[in-house]
Amino acid sequence: MTLTLRALGKTYAGRRVLADVSVELAAGGYTCVMGASGSGKTTLLRIVAGLERQDAGSVLLDGRAIDDLPAERRPLHTLFQDYALFPHLSALDNVAFAPRLLGVRDPELTARARALLRDVGLDMSFETRKPAAMSGGEQQRVALARALAGAPRWLLLDEPLAALDRPLRAGLRRLLRDLARRRGLGCLHVTHDPEEALALADRLLVFGGGALLAAGAPAELYAAPPSLEVARLLGEVTREPGGDGWLRPEHLRLGESGATGVVRSLACLGDRWEVEVEIAGRVHLSRSPTPPACTPGAAVALAWDPARVLRFAAPPA
Incomplete structure (x- = not known):
């Protein structure tokens, strides 16, 4: 369902x-929407879900406009950051809620x-547990199971992993x-976390100032x-x-030749090391998966592949 x-x-x-956002998302694809706070990404999700009304434009599923359909009649399910589980119901009853409404x-x-x-x-040990007896990750899994219970064609996720x-x-x-x-489910996932977006998405939409x-x-x-x-x-x-x-930073490496400078600091980031190198009054970041053979104050050289250099046109005045 496109x-x-x-x-x-x-x-x-x-x-x-x-502002004039137009995009077509294929059925079964995983799309992440990235952007800073206030970029419009959550508003976009709420419009698709039917929780807000747009001032202009249209939302279509397989070519049919769904703008006049209320949220509960759209073949979509929204999973929010706060999970919204029913606190008085067990995990099993939370998941069974939507199918029961459908007559199952x-x-x-x-x-x-x-x-x-x-x-x-x-x-099975989770079947009788209520949300208060679950961890945040367990609650998120129950919320995901409940979202899938109504067999939606698209799953809309608003910062579901942020907490x-x-x-x-x-x-x-x-x-x-x-x-x-596995389910061939279309997903529209809003996040501010680039690692999350890069790991999940088949397609990525980047927003800023309300524009795509x-x-x-x-x-x-x-x-x-x-x-x-x-x-x-x-x-x-x-x-x-x-x-x-x-x-x-991962494309700027310490070497025996290149631009020379002085190490200002180094830090272990878990799976990689970061080195700050000052050259001509400007600080540059270098990241590597291996511990650097240098200490603060040491003279080092930085090398890079010119093909990796990113160049951008100057913004309009």
Whole structure:
């Protein structure tokens, strides 16, 4: 079921929130929407979900406009950051809620809810637990199972992993990607986390100031962003030593030859090391998976592949 956004526009109190956004998203694809706070990404999701009304444009599913359909009649389900589980219901009853409204009854109802809990990695011991007796990651899994219970064609996710710690985020990220692909489910996932977006998305939409700044495959946008703004939203950049271009820190390496400078600091970031090197009064970042053989105050050289340099047109005056 193709999701098409056609010339969407939205204004709040005279401030443009979305400006002429048009994009077509293929059925079964995983699309992440990235942008800074206030960029319009959540407003876009709420319009698609039917929770807000756009001022201009249209939302279409397989070519049919759904603008007049209320949220509950759209073949979509929205998963919010706060999960919105019913606190008085068990995990099993939370998941069974939507099918029960659709007329599904036992034993099919219980069997379907149990299968969905298993699908998100929860065993039978969770069936009778209420949300207060679950961790944040467990609640998120129940919320995901409940979202899938209504058999939506598209799943809309609004910062669903933001409240979780890093190990839980990584595990649920893999679960989301696996479930979406196994079920052929279209996903529209709003996030401010570039690592999350790059890991999950088949297609990435980057927003800024209510406008769609870039759309494409995540790896391609990361390697060749169309603007400095997009480059910074997807990861850190550092100035080219002695030049006017930009580099990703992992593409600026310590070596025996190149631009020479002095180490200002170094830090372990877990799976990589970061070194700050000052050259001619400007600080450059270098990142490497191996510990650097230098200390603060040491003289070092920085080398890079000129093909990796990012160059951007000057912004309009």
